[in-house]
Amino acid sequence: MASRLRFGVLAVALVTAALSASCNLRRLERQLVSSRQLTTTDKESPYLKAHLKNGSVYVLSDWHADSSAAVIVGSGQLLDVNRTVVDSGRFRVPVDSVSLFETNVLHSSGATTALTVMAGITAGVAVVCLTNTKACFGSCPTFYADDELVAEGFSASIAPALEATDLDMLVRARPRGRDFTLRLTNEALETHVIRWADLIVAPRPSGGRVFVTPDGVFRNATALAAPARCTAAEGDCLPAVMRLDGQERSSTTDSTDLATRETIELEFAPSDSGARGVGVVITARQSLLTTFLIYQSLAYMGHDAGRFLAALSTMGANARTQAGGLGRTLGRIDVLVPGDTGWIVTGSVGETGPLAADTKVVPLPGTGAQRVRLRMTKGLWRIDYVALARLGGGDPVATERLLPARVRRDGQDDPAALRALRDSARVLTTLPGDKYELTYRLPPHPERYELFLEARGYYIEWMRREWFAEQNSGLALGMFLDPAGALKRLAPAYKKVEPDIERVFWNSRYAKP
């Protein structure tokens, strides 16, 4: 806490210094005017030099021209050609004895302005980071296609022991040719360890798309239909979820318990699904609640964070399961349908990560459903799109796995990175600011294929100095042993930062895509 305070004081001191500097580092503007142009002299000049024809000069302060502009009145000194003081006091200098008048004015300079602005920015960021240290940008590997964020990889894998495979639908990707490039970036203070980043392509059915279920099964989907009605606590939520447009339905957390649930009621128009099943397609991503909680956990672990996360590798499956308790308590987006005795859960979707939305389909029981309920933790999910789709049956969708054909870094081929990504026994390790372009060779007629990204790996958050101040082993243990209690305890702290956390998070990203 002391070091945070020191830095804060330093930032404030800097602003003060900047303001002081703006007074001292000014631009000097010197002007000469002839006696005939006396009226054009800069009256802001605190001093006036009157250069006489004989080489002497009056240096006057508190000066002014008399009403006829024939005499200059001021206090100061008369200096000879060697600048020896000849006389001093209050003078009345006849203008016609003067050859040139000289004025000097100090103006603020562009350099000072720039430095003052920088000081302001620095102090502003310092204040933000001091007051909200859990909102600094963290990302896990991010993937861009045509400058659009399309996927984030294995967001929950914050330690080697939690290495996992993540399958993301590139729902908005539009290949323009057979060479399809994804830009892989590391935009936060993290070390990313990527075992592979393969493209999975699946041929689309006529007029339809291919989605993947939470179990990783690819399903053909046709006749996608938006809900006829969407109702949540705030009222009508249909405009937010009826199109895949980035306009998301979201809510805020409960002020007493971050695990408090909410529901969204969906109604679909009756449709003829024939003998085949239907499913609910959901495109969603998390809010920054998970990010906050991960960072808070690391802060509580403090200097022991590395030791604890490393120990997960040797603590066995039970310990790793226990470590995921917080995530399980928060839960995913449960999909419920009416049953004989009430609403029954038929599946759930939602992966960790606040950056890129993922799309999944949850098959529904039976051959049709008009009412669907989504149940989720308040303030945790942002839902972009919901639709009912007719799912294909029969043979499984034939998919093809494509490994990167080319990897470039800074515009140059990187054969070592290519080898690492094509060999699952190796890993590609990236550091903050790293960017790679992964190019895949798509099958002919790429527009007929659905694209998915399968990435495997883990990442390690770099500990932030500010976090160490909160080290508390008891509270750290509580996050894992009593996640429900921890979510209640942390509710006030999160509610305090929740209104601004999105802005602060994106503004604190240090490496842009």
Place this chain on the structure above:
Amino acid sequence: MPSRSAWIVALLATACAGNTAPEGFLPTKVQAQTSAYGGWIELEVARQGVEGELLAVTADSVWVLTEQGARAIPTASVKQGKLTGYQSQASAISGFTALGVLSTASNGVVLILTAPLWIITGTVAGSTESRAPVSTVPERHWQDLAVFARFPQGMPPGVALQSLKPKQ
């Protein structure tokens, strides 16, 4: 050991913002408001360096008060020249920039952005500041240099050059 004259020529050739003025000769910007002396001028004349206080300048002559006394030099014989009107405060900007870079330690992750921004801004600001008091010929007209001459109106008639004394 190169002569001082050679140093002046070399400095002029590098077009750097430094100058050969004696310590304490150049006023600060604040002092320049009341100082009645000329700025420090360095000239290359027939491959020789000439330096001193700028006394006066016209289109065809420049008067310089050198260590050896006042000289009138035809401008046509000057290959290049540099006038420094006052002390730049580039060193203050450098110090301020260093402080700024240090202060980004308060920015956490974002220092990766703000620290380079400080360095870039400080470097540009320092460079601009160091060149602000400098005027060079032939880039500028000789008459433009008169604003920082002891006699901006030109050499006063009747003033004997040998009677002029340097700034103490």
